Amino acid sequence: MASSNTQGSPSALKTIPGSYGLPVIGAVRDRLDFYYFQGQDKYFESRVEQYGSTVVRINVPPGPFMAKDPRVVAVLDAKSFPVLFDMDKVEKRNLFTGTYMPSTKLTGGYRVCAYLDPSEPTHAKVKQLLFSLLLSRKDEFIPTFRSNFTSLLAAVESELAKSGKADFNTLNDVTSFDFIGDAYFGVRPSATELGKGGPTKAAKWLIWQLHPLVTLGLPMFIEEPLLHTFHLPPFLVKGDYEALYKYYWTAGKQALDMAEDLGLSREEACHNLLFATTFNSYGGLKVLFPGLLANIAGAGEKLHERLVAEVRGAVAEAGGKVTLAAVERMELTKSVVWESLRLDPPVKFQYGHAKKDLEVASHDGVFQVRKGEMLFGYQPCATKDARVFGATAKEFVPDRFVGEEGSKLLQYVYWSNGRETEDPSVDNKQCPGKNFVVLVGRLFVVELFLRYDAFTAEVGTDLLGTSVSFTGVTKATSGPGSE
Numbered sequence: 001m002a003s004s005n006t007q008g009s010p011s012a013l014k015t016i017p018g019s020y021g022l023p024v025i026g027a028v029r030d031r032l033d034f035y036y037f038q039g040q041d042k043y044f045e046s047r048v049e050q051y052g053s054t055v056v057r058i059n060v061p062p063g064p065f066m067a068k069d070p071r072v073v074a075v076l077d078a079k080s081f082p083v084l085f086d087m088d089k090v091e092k093r094n095l096f097t098g099t100y101m102p103s104t105k106l107t108g109g110y111r112v113c114a115y116l117d118p119s120e121p122t123h124a125k126v127k128q129l130l131f132s133l134l135l136s137r138k139d140e141f142i143p144t145f146r147s148n149f150t151s152l153l154a155a156v157e158s159e160l161a162k163s164g165k166a167d168f169n170t171l172n173d174v175t176s177f178d179f180i181g182d183a184y185f186g187v188r189p190s191a192t193e194l195g196k197g198g199p200t201k202a203a204k205w206l207i208w209q210l211h212p213l214v215t216l217g218l219p220m221f222i223e224e225p226l227l228h229t230f231h232l233p234p235f236l237v238k239g240d241y242e243a244l245y246k247y248y249w250t251a252g253k254q255a256l257d258m259a260e261d262l263g264l265s266r267e268e269a270c271h272n273l274l275f276a277t278t279f280n281s282y283g284g285l286k287v288l289f290p291g292l293l294a295n296i297a298g299a300g301e302k303l304h305e306r307l308v309a310e311v312r313g314a315v316a317e318a319g320g321k322v323t324l325a326a327v328e329r330m331e332l333t334k335s336v337v338w339e340s341l342r343l344d345p346p347v348k349f350q351y352g353h354a355k356k357d358l359e360v361a362s363h364d365g366v367f368q369v370r371k372g373e374m375l376f377g378y379q380p381c382a383t384k385d386a387r388v389f390g391a392t393a394k395e396f397v398p399d400r401f402v403g404e405e406g407s408k409l410l411q412y413v414y415w416s417n418g419r420e421t422e423d424p425s426v427d428n429k430q431c432p433g434k435n436f437v438v439l440v441g442r443l444f445v446v447e448l449f450l451r452y453d454a455f456t457a458e459v460g461t462d463l464l465g466t467s468v469s470f471t472g473v474t475k476a477t478s479g480p481g482s483e
Helices: 025-037 039-052 079-087 121-163 168-185 193-211 220-226 234-251 254-260 267-298 301-317 322-327 331-344 381-385 386-392 403-410 434-451
Strands: 055-059 070-074 350-352 357-360 364-368 375-377 452-462 465-475
Touching: 025 039, 025 220, 039 055, 039 267, 039 381, 055 220, 070 079, 070 331, 079 350, 079 375, 121 168, 121 254, 121 364, 121 434, 121 465, 168 193, 168 234, 168 465, 193 234, 193 267, 193 301, 193 465, 234 267, 254 267, 267 301, 267 331, 267 381, 267 452, 301 322, 301 331, 301 434, 301 452, 322 434, 331 381, 331 403, 331 434, 350 364, 375 381, 386 403
Parallel strands: 070 375
Antiparallel strands: 055 070, 350 375, 357 364, 452 465
16 A cells, blocks of 8 residues: 555545546536536535545536546645645646546647656656746846836726726736747737737637636526537637747747757647647736736735835835845735735646555545546645634735745645645646746736835636726835836
């Protein structure tokens, strides 16, 4: 019997509770609970409550007829969840989207890095390419972010002046797409043949891969057959994908040169760059920035005052410049970003096939998982675990990670498909852009509070998470932002 987080004698092992229900019918019933009758959070929380366990057997969507087998062992607390990061215990082959896999026709015929297990040779080559790209462009991240997002905030102010409200998500979609291209390749997509259509093409391509896991708010009798039962045909987005590919092929020339040095063909590397930057980076920023903005807006002016003081003080000490060293000194700012990632991780689902018989420990017991079974984690259950984060586990606490005691909690922040205290490598599945994401999250906060003393916003929901509209801004009255 394999070892695990907690050693247990056979007699101490608990049986994993739960139910899959009747074949097909049980999975469809659970899918309807997930999308329509309960919603994501309640779907998992209710089953933890029903069975009195955070390790439980359940079905996960999409189920019939896209997934061959919807049955999983769910790990839904902070202690059991990290088994999904242990490459000695789980295999990640073709599991990025879980119990179904989108057609490779959506990625040029290639299984891109997200679907590769670290044991596959191409995984190390592609991940090393992404590390090399990020390293080669690191000095461009701050200036490109500032130039792109200064323009976004100017557009916010223009919209507020016209109508008293500014839709942040729409502006962010356009700006983040340009920023990613600018930061990684030095070429804004909107300045190329792709023009202003890039974000729309990217969003359409993303939906073709993620539609089994989303709801558009349409009536159930329309969505079920359209989105959750069969794959949308790839040929309908072929033209959009080819237009995106052409941008990466041209703008990413230096990165593709690096890829050849690593033993990758330019074609395979280009499909991987497109996926990593459009799906992972751009898709992530579509979720991160609205969620971060909503949390800061909801926290109110007291937090705004503290962030103003920290941000402008650090920038002033740096001679009025936003430098990496200045950003590193902003402890509250960093905590705010981590707390937002804890509450609203861009990727909420993680999966892994057990490589061997395993013992998985939760707070309340040790359970045996058999070789080949699918392990599944719904990250918000783990990162809002009251046994770790206390009575405020479901609340936004801006300074949660400040100071020595706060830093001890970082090991339970899992948004990057790994612990925040650990680093991505070619041997694991942790996000290669982990540090980049935390940096740009902080830069977003910096830009806000160099420019504004405070702001107000309306918060709602959209397809991928949070929707935010600015309703008012108070321009900076002191410090670097007021110049």
